[in-house]
Amino acid sequence: MTRTKFSAVAQTAPIAKNPVSIFVAFPAILFLVFASFFIVASAEARQGPDSFAKLAKELTPMVVNISTTQTVKRRGRGPGQQEAPQIPPGSPFEEFFREFGERQEQRPQKATSLGSGFIISPDGYIVTNNHVIMDADEINVILHDDTNLKAKIVGRDPKTDLALLKVETKKPLPAVRWGDSDEAEVGDWIIAIGNPFGLGGTVTAGIISARARVIQAGPYDDFIQTDAPINRGNSGGPMFNMQGQVVGINSAIFSPTGVNIGIGFAIPSSLAKPVVEQLKKFGQTRRGWLGIRIQEVTPEIAESLGMGRARGAMVASVVEGSPADKIKLEPGDVILRFGDEEIDKVRKLSRVVAETGVGNKVSLVIWRKGKKQTLTVEIGLMEEAEMAEAEKVPSEEGAASGETATALGLSLTSLNGEIRRRFNLPRDVKGVAIAGVDENSEAMEKGIRQGDVIVLVGQNHEQVNSPTDVLEKVEKARKSGQKFFLLQIARGGDQLLFITLRIEKD
Secondary structure (H helix, E strand, O other): OHHHHHHHHHHHOHHHHOHHHHHHHHHHHHHHHHHHHHHHHHHHHHOOOOOOHHHHHHHHHHEEEEEEEEEEEOOOOOOOOOOOOOOOOOOOOHHHHHHHHHHHHHOEEEEEEEEEEEEOOOOOEEEEOHHHHOOOOEEEEEOOOOOEEEEEEEEEEOOOOEEEEEEOOOOOOOOOEEOOHHHOOOOOEEEEEEOHHHOOOEEEEEEEEEEEEOOOOOOOOOEEEEOOOOOOOOOOOEEEOOOOEEEEEEEEEOOOOOOOOOOEEEEEHHHHHHHHHHHHHHOOOOOEEOOEEEEEOOHHHHHHOOOOOOOOEEEEEEOOOOHHHHOOOOOOOEEEEEOOEEOOOHHHHHHHHHOOOOOOEEEEEEEEOOEEEEEEEEOEEHHHHHHHOOOOOOOOOOOOOOOEEEEOOEEEEEOOHHHHHHHOOOOOOOOEEEEEEOOOOHHHHOOOOOOOEEEEEOOOOEEOOOHHHHHHHHHHHHHOOOOEEEEEEEEOOOEEEEEEEEOOOO
16 A cells, blocks of 8 residues: 555656656655654644643642631731821820830731642541641631631641641541652653632643742752743642642742742652651651761862762761761761662762651661661651750860860861850850951852861861861871861851862972
């Protein structure tokens, strides 16, 4: 059939009179036919679904509007209110008008806000964002059929911006199905349903634009980015895949104007579902806890530690009495593996530890002083540790030596009462204070600043107590041929950072 067709075309074409012309034209015709086929196929591949109507009809009743009311004290003159009359000092009415003005300013007002949510069980459990219901005195849930129900807070988690509500209803409610966000890929179609600007039941569509976005919203940032229109009031609403499953909770937008510009963010279901289950069961989260502060391993830090490529999460400090402290984890250790998980990014460690069951024993592979070691740790409960946290401040040390020195572009000085007062340094911070930073130095480029305190130095993370200690360690590193010198910096009493500085040759 194909030969007959081409033959017929050739016969009716002007070049059919010349057999040579037919031979030459045949490949060109083939090319045009196949090119047309691929153009049509490509166009069909780019085309989206014919319609979202069936999904929208099925899913919209599972999405709710959330209205909250909050009592706030009024400050200053409100709209339409007249200014208080100006009474001359000493007037017999001065006290009366002053008290009247204070009462006016402190009179409470009701503030309302709108958001979205979705039903996760027929008996009335509803998921939304924590920021939607935060500080609310009253929460109302409006169903798709305009039924208005009072809601109570079952639990909330500011760290992931999630909250679980409960409404009482006599009839079963239509509930969503959770999907696996880990299976969602960039380019997949999704639809969002919510309450933008109070316009309930609004359906928008788009694709997943990116995965694992970090927007500095919290310690477990792992957002799905989408170009589906998301605006104010969409917060807490669901992001559905094309199977009608929830793969995300719309939470934030990036916009200089506050309206959609095609960059929205959703909490992935793989992160949200376990949190919601814990809120339902316990009224709070129950996260695993190691008791360490961690930071990124830069290529310079990796080289200074003899690790080769940069990877893992570096221990900046260890909480006294924590699970990490019990197994003798040390500042400067680099965690390469947690259980079966390779730690390639700092935030991955935070997440996998938090998702580990309290009391579980997990193996850690760490890099310490030039080689790998394996330790076993029993995971603690983060929330319990946070409630029990208490600071222990030692007494101030005695008189200071007043010793100073200069190294690596840093002006160094011994810690004493005067230096602590000058830079507002806590009494429990030990080390060598940085009194100044050369403007043209690498230290300045890397953000070291006046008032920072050098706590540990070198590959072996040795403590330093005086500027002379630092000078001796730098000189030792230079003579051994090291290119970079590792410093642990304490900043503000609650932040510890490892920073590398290049060692200049003599």
